[in-house]
Amino acid sequence: MIFKKVNSLHGEVTVPGDKSVSHRAIMLGSLAEGTTEITNFLQGADCLSTIACFEKMGIHVENNKVSSSNPSDTVVRVKGNGLRGLKAPNSILDVGNSGTTMRLMSGILSAQNFDVTVTGDSSIQKRPMKRIITPLSMMGANITSVNNNDCAPLNIVGGKLKGIHYDSPVASAQVKSAVLLAGLYADNPSSVTEPYVSRNHTELMFRQFGIDIKTSGTTATVSPATRLTAKKIMVPGDISSAAYFIVAGLIVPNSEVLIKNVGINPTRDGIIKVCKQMGANITLQNISDKNGEPTADILVKSSELTGTTIEGSIIPTLIDELPVIAVLACFAKGQTIIKDATELKVKESNRIDVMVHNLSLLGADVIATEDGMIINGGRELHGATIESKIDHRIAMSFAIASLMTEGETEIKQAECVDISYPNFYSDLSGLAM
Numbered sequence: 483m484i485f486k487k488v489n490s491l492h493g494e495v496t497v498p499g500d501k502s503v504s505h506r507a508i509m510l511g512s513l514a515e516g517t518t519e520i521t522n523f524l525q526g527a528d529c530l531s532t533i534a535c536f537e538k539m540g541i542h543v544e545n546n547k548v549s550s551s552n553p554s555d556t557v558v559r560v561k562g563n564g565l566r567g568l569k570a571p572n573s574i575l576d577v578g579n580s581g582t583t584m585r586l587m588s589g590i591l592s593a594q595n596f597d598v599t600v601t602g603d604s605s606i607q608k609r610p611m612k613r614i615i616t617p618l619s620m621m622g623a624n625i626t627s628v629n630n631n632d633c634a635p636l637n638i639v640g641g642k643l644k645g646i647h648y649d650s651p652v653a654s655a656q657v658k659s660a661v662l663l664a665g666l667y668a669d670n671p672s673s674v675t676e677p678y679v680s681r682n683h684t685e686l687m688f689r690q691f692g693i694d695i696k697t698s699g700t701t702a703t704v705s706p707a708t709r710l711t712a713k714k715i716m717v718p719g720d721i722s723s724a725a726y727f728i729v730a731g732l733i734v735p736n737s738e739v740l741i742k743n744v745g746i747n748p749t750r751d752g753i754i755k756v757c758k759q760m761g762a763n764i765t766l767q768n769i770s771d772k773n774g775e776p777t778a779d780i781l782v783k784s785s786e787l788t789g790t791t792i793e794g795s796i797i798p799t800l801i802d803e804l805p806v807i808a809v810l811a812c813f814a815k816g817q818t819i820i821k822d823a824t825e826l827k828v829k830e831s832n833r834i835d836v837m838v839h840n841l842s843l844l845g846a847d848v849i850a851t852e853d854g855m856i857i858n859g860g861r862e863l864h865g866a867t868i869e870s871k872i873d874h875r876i877a878m879s880f881a882i883a884s885l886m887t888e889g890e891t892e893i894k895q896a897e898c899v900d901i902s903y904p905n906f907y908s909d910l911s912g913l914a915m
């Protein structure tokens with residue numbers, strides 16, 4: 483797909499529903515009694531993989547997405563079978579490209595009265611699963627990596643679980659959530675302490691479904707559950723998707739962009755804090771609440787930016803936004819340093835290497851470090867051919883960079899944006915008109 487420079491961006495955009503919240507709504511809805519109604523569910527390939535996995539375990543999901551022109555009007559209905567109501571699937575569960583499905587669902591599968599094999603695409607089969615195998619095994623789960631490499635496919639023999647306290651070496655919501663979901667079935671409370679607080683959507687949604695969950699500092703503790711009651715869930719817009727328009731609005735001159743109904747949960751809003759620290763003109767309007775998840779409209783105006791250092795506890799709150807923040811840093815005055823972000827190496831691609839390589843092809847001054855990158859902003863960028871590595875965040879980041887490059891930029895396998903934002907390119911071109 484070919485992209486060209488634009489002169490300005492104007493207008494409103496409504497980003498699709500939050501990916502993390504959409505996955506969790508399907509999972510908890512499946513385990514609840516009654517019908518869970520989800521509005522603004524993300525119709526991206528990752529969340530559709532979660533639906534497909536639970537359908538294979540006997541859950542009926544009504545998803546009339548094709549009949550609606552406005553995806554946010556679609557209601558997904560999950561007919562839960564109760565905490566003990568999942569059925570043995572008659573084939574392998576395939577999570578596609580979705581790390582969230584793989585790791586969270588493994589927590590649930592560890593406690594079932596059947597055995598199952600879970601796998602995904604070639605990217606998933608390279609991502610580390612020891613991080614969930616370790617705590618789930620401590621709880622009594624029987625999980626083996628089929629190829630003996632701590633990656634998918636995983637064979638999970640469900641059984642009785644015991645409550646544990648787990649000190650997680652990584653700040654990962656996927657690890658935390660795998661333990662908390664398994665903890666619903668354990669004999670005693672289970673808790674997870676992480677180095678920094680990661681996104682807390684599981685904890686917030688547990689409360690909605692009537693589960694006893696407590697948080698204190700970087701520790702979350704869940705009590706075993708007896709039953710979950712179906713809920714109406716309104717999914718906020720995904721700040722990780724809004725991030726592309728935030729950066730676009732800031733770097734393209736004479737721009738003004740309003741991004742409607744975006745989740746601004748403080749465990750996810752690091753990008754807003756970093757942009758403001760860099761001098762961005764960003765205003766939050768219409769702040770409200772959706773099932774305990776704060777939302778706002780985000781007004782972004784082109785801004786003169788200066789470089790900054792991004793490190794420590796803010797990293798988990800903007801981990802998926804770091805690729806597009808690296809693009810932003812190319813248009814800021816001075817140096818931007820990203821530290822403490824080794825997790826970027828184990829996402830859909832090695833996002834440190836892929837960003838540094840591709841930004842260099844555009845002419846940016848950027849080097850990779852052990853745990854992040856250093857970007858010296860202010861160089862003129864030019865067009866190039868970019869390999870997305872079938873990583874949606876890479877494809878979208880370079881679509882944004884190309885708005886400001888001289889000459890054409892070609893993005894290979896650009897259609898991988900379907901993972902988290904199927905209408906991304908048409909929403910972006912709508913602002914350029």
Ligand SMILES: O=C(O)C1=C[C@@H](OP(=O)(O)O)[C@@H](O)[C@H](O)C1
Pocket residue numbers: 501502503582653654655656657659680681801802825
């Ligand atoms: O729990 C979640 O929904 C997610 C957690 C993050 O992963 P980690 O837990 O591996 O940091 C994030 O990168 C991913 O896109 C979604």
Ligand SMILES: C=C(OP(=O)(O)O)C(=O)O
Pocket residue numbers: 528579580581582583802829830875902
């Ligand atoms: C890392 C991501 O997702 P997942 O881990 O669910 O594949 C992402 O969406 O950037």
